[in-house]
Amino acid sequence: MSFYAIVSAAMPQLLYGARLTILFSIAAIIMATILGLIFALFKLSPFSVLRKIGEVYVHIFRGLPLLVEIFYIYFALPMVLPMHKWFDPYFAPVAGAIALALNEGAYITEIVRAGILSVDRGQTEAALSIGMNGFQTMRFIVLPQAFKRMIPPLVNQFIQTIKDTSLLSAISLSELTRQGQIVISTTFASLQIWTAVAVIYLAVILSLTALSSYMERRFQIDQR
Amino acid sequence: MISVKNISKHFGRHQVLKDISLEIAPREVVVIIGPSGSGKSTFLRCLNGLEVVTEGRIVINGVEITHSKTNLSLVRKEVGMVFQRFNLFQHLSVMENITIGPRQVLKMSKVEAEQRAQALLEKVGLKEKAYSYPDQLSGGQQQRVAIARALAMNPIVMLFDEPTSALDPEMVGEVLAVMKDLAREGMTMAVVTHEMGFAREVGDRVLFMDEGCILEEGAPGQLFNNPREERTRLFLSKIL
Ligand SMILES: Nc1ncnc2c1ncn2[C@@H]1O[C@H](COP(=O)(O)OP(=O)(O)O)[C@@H](O)[C@H]1O
Ligand SMILES: [Mg+2]
Numbered sequence: 001m002s003f004y005a006i007v008s009a010a011m012p013q014l015l016y017g018a019r020l021t022i023l024f025s026i027a028a029i030i031m032a033t034i035l036g037l038i039f040a041l042f043k044l045s046p047f048s049v050l051r052k053i054g055e056v057y058v059h060i061f062r063g064l065p066l067l068v069e070i071f072y073i074y075f076a077l078p079m080v081l082p083m084h085k086w087f088d089p090y091f092a093p094v095a096g097a098i099a100l101a102l103n104e105g106a107y108i109t110e111i112v113r114a115g116i117l118s119v120d121r122g123q124t125e126a127a128l129s130i131g132m133n134g135f136q137t138m139r140f141i142v143l144p145q146a147f148k149r150m151i152p153p154l155v156n157q158f159i160q161t162i163k164d165t166s167l168l169s170a171i172s173l174s175e176l177t178r179q180g181q182i183v184i185s186t187t188f189a190s191l192q193i194w195t196a197v198a199v200i201y202l203a204v205i206l207s208l209t210a211l212s213s214y215m216e217r218r219f220q221i222d223q224r
Numbered sequence: 225m226i227s228v229k230n231i232s233k234h235f236g237r238h239q240v241l242k243d244i245s246l247e248i249a250p251r252e253v254v255v256i257i258g259p260s261g262s263g264k265s266t267f268l269r270c271l272n273g274l275e276v277v278t279e280g281r282i283v284i285n286g287v288e289i290t291h292s293k294t295n296l297s298l299v300r301k302e303v304g305m306v307f308q309r310f311n312l313f314q315h316l317s318v319m320e321n322i323t324i325g326p327r328q329v330l331k332m333s334k335v336e337a338e339q340r341a342q343a344l345l346e347k348v349g350l351k352e353k354a355y356s357y358p359d360q361l362s363g364g365q366q367q368r369v370a371i372a373r374a375l376a377m378n379p380i381v382m383l384f385d386e387p388t389s390a391l392d393p394e395m396v397g398e399v400l401a402v403m404k405d406l407a408r409e410g411m412t413m414a415v416v417t418h419e420m421g422f423a424r425e426v427g428d429r430v431l432f433m434d435e436g437c438i439l440e441e442g443a444p445g446q447l448f449n450n451p452r453e454e455r456t457r458l459f460l461s462k463i464l
Contacts, residue, residue, distance in 0.1 A: 125307070130376075
């Protein structure tokens, strides 16, 4: 069979996997961004308890291999917490997405924190001095300026997240990498299928990069 | 209007303000001078709660801002502050810089906030800059916008922390002119500045701060021409 014939026969399965890869990426990126924002604010909070919680979170989830985190949440936690019953029959995807989000969220925490700290303290003081409360100051003055500077490192992290979804194959979630393995197990066409898988990953990641440079340009012009 | 009773401020072990008391009457313009590091900025920042005093009481318009239950945001919207380095919101246009306070804090409608902003821009002579961004303005223009931003909240007191000392000399006059107008309109003001002309022209009282204390105070003419304290004399001889 020709290269083309093998790949096009496998394409429906691979695209199914690509769809899941994208869905897991989106879910993890959204959750990780929310976690990152919350824990970054914790780490910058005046309350030492919150700061400590933020630090512990980052240390644990940035300190462990992602694969171990996935296994821990999927295999180990259900031994003490019947999570697999709560989410039955979707426990695998839920555990996978949570593990990814917690891990990427730890990196995003540091990105957001650095972004917020990069905004001059005078901006906060000026906002407070016109009567804004802490929330309004963050929302209208600090975060918009921090966000612009956070775009490049965030995009890096989002790319990392997309690549990391391939580890979900280890708990048999049929994302792109797993689908590749399945196809190969019946066709034995390693070279052709892994090439196709690689091309699909690159296509997904390059479209994210294109989107982000568009956003960066837009923010530079409209929002400054 | 402002009543300061025996305030002290420490940064760790370092005592920056030492038992300061001061009354500022409505419509009064108080000018604060003193060597660098004497605590002038810290004192002003205590007056709007940007720094928390370690001892003493500050009452502004009947509200004790040093009370732990006081909502500082409510106090700050009545106390305008102008900073040495302008601190305009870099990501917002001039118009947005001025309207964001009224809209978010006073919950004013966009139309009303923008009308008032226009009027304020006219007052500070920057009508045509409403849709510029801070980094497109000169220092003097930025500082005038910063004054308009503070005035947009309709404050009862304005605090100025060396508003002209980050400016090129040719821009000092335009900012002082706006401040003099304000003083003549009856705004209550506390101004840290070494602009003696300003102090003589509109200042009611001059305070000389040294090492965290108000060492001497008096009418501008008296304090500049006949200072009682040797330290004041020495300081004046350096800056005049
Ligand atoms: N946030 C701070 N932390 C520690 N020390 C400070 C802080 N702000 C000011 N100081 C110290 O307080 C003293 C008075 O500072 P400041 O009020 O800025 O003086 P001035 O405005 O008269 O030059 C200085 O010795 C300065 O180093
Ligand atoms: Mg100062």
